[in-house]
Amino acid sequence: MLDATTPEHRPTHAPEDHPKIKAERVGILLANLGTPDAYTYWPMRRYLNEFLSDRRVIDYSPWKWQPLLQLVILSKRPFASGAAYKSIWNEEIGESPLMTITKAQTAKMQAALRERYGDQVMVDFCMRYGNPSTKSKVREMVDAGCRKILFFPLYPHYAGATSATANDQFFRALMEEKWQPTVRTVDPYFEHPLYIDALAQSIERAYGALDKRPDILVMSYHGMPKRYLMEGDPYHCQCQKTTRLVKERLGWDDTDITTTFQSVFGPEEWLKPYTVDHVADLAREGKTNIAVAAPAFSADCIETLEEINEEIKESFEEAGGKTFTYIPCLNDDDAHIKALSAVIEENMRGWLE
Structure with missing residues (x-):
């Protein structure tokens, strides 16, 4: 069993200048589609550019698609999409409902899994497009001592344009890690x-x-x-x-x-x-x-x-x-959190007691 309460330590018989190693933990990284940082033109354009440039989402040849995207679509669509986002924006805290709900889901998942596993697990979320980025959250988990990471795209159904591209981005982030953790990705749970x-x-x-x-x-x-x-x-x-x-x-x-x-x-x-x-x-x-x-x-x-x-x-x-x-969607409903927690526990078998 992992002991996350053990402080940073040097490996046995290592010299004094050997870098200390974090106590091992299991990271659970939830992933959702993403959201613009604001509904104004430039944040919308950055978000849409990242989203619509993904070959999993639009698989047309880039030499045909990119001129149309950059010169036509991204000159107009940020205004229309921005107006749509403005109509639902959480003005009180300055973020989209998807961000607000994902934060609430993550908080409830943290509480549920902490009750069972204590400090052995670290639960956080990332977005495929926009912030917080997958890369930044993988880096945080590795820095926190997560030698195992369960990556959980929050899509009940598998699709290349959702689950697969989220997994792609996760593996891209791992490519930049000097010491890669052991990882698993969660299967779709459409029939759970x-x-x-x-x-x-x-x-x-x-x-x-x-x-x-x-x-x-x-x-x-x-x-x-x-x-x-x-x-x-x-x-x-x-x-x-x-x-x-x-x-x-x-x-x-x-x-x-x-x-x-x-x-x-x-x-x-x-x-x-x-x-x-x-x-x-x-x-x-x-x-x-x-x-x-x-x-x-x-x-x-x-x-x-x-x-x-x-x-x-x-x-x-x-x-x-x-x-x-x-x-409404299931959001942070208790029955939904129970279902997601069960999916996580099933996928962590063999990692934690």
Whole structure:
């Protein structure tokens, strides 16, 4: 068992000038997508440039994509995206909701894991894009004596543009370490029983607070180009399975729940049906009272608070919809923290008693 209470020490028989070694700990590094530092033009441009230059996100040839990105998209999009962020910004503490929620999740995870493992573990978070960077947090953990690091992308479902690029950045950070720690990365947890139960509980609470039961629940997942699915990305299948497992856990019929995909970008065909179009179709079919949940997001963010609760809601209402209920992400809900803690403990087997 690791003993994190042991002070810095020199190896046995080492000379006096040998550098001291930190007591060993296990680092648990949570990773989320990221957020701009502010919603003004230049912070937005830096954030979007990093995000949209990622070949995992946009895999077009750079010599074609970069001129379009730098000369056209990044001259206009920071204004539109900045306005969207401003509409949801946590002005009181000067950060996006994703940052606020991720900090709260991390604090609860620290408390839960400290209760079990004491000072043997160090829990922190990083962002794939923006701050705090993956590189900076890996450096902090290594400096703190973490000889083992469990890297946990907070995406229930695997996708090349989410889990894989987070892992890529983690391994890039490790390339700069003189003494690399032993590492593990966490598998997607889209079918973990505690995650499914946490989703089901959140839906039951939301439905229980309504005067009238919605006609249907729309499970809206972040989209991706259909081409990625055809090239072997498992994301689509994992999303469909989450919906099915939640439906079974709730004891619902097929007509009570449906799967859609949002956040379409660019000229390609993406995974269908598109949420923004499908909710309008539901309204025109007479389903004027709907609820929408976003199981692919571990924390509420621009795609849920602005896109779902504003743009998608507007599409529904313009088509004749009357009651639109957004069910928040699991965020720092206790059932969610319990599920994430269980995933961490399962992935640390053999590392700690």
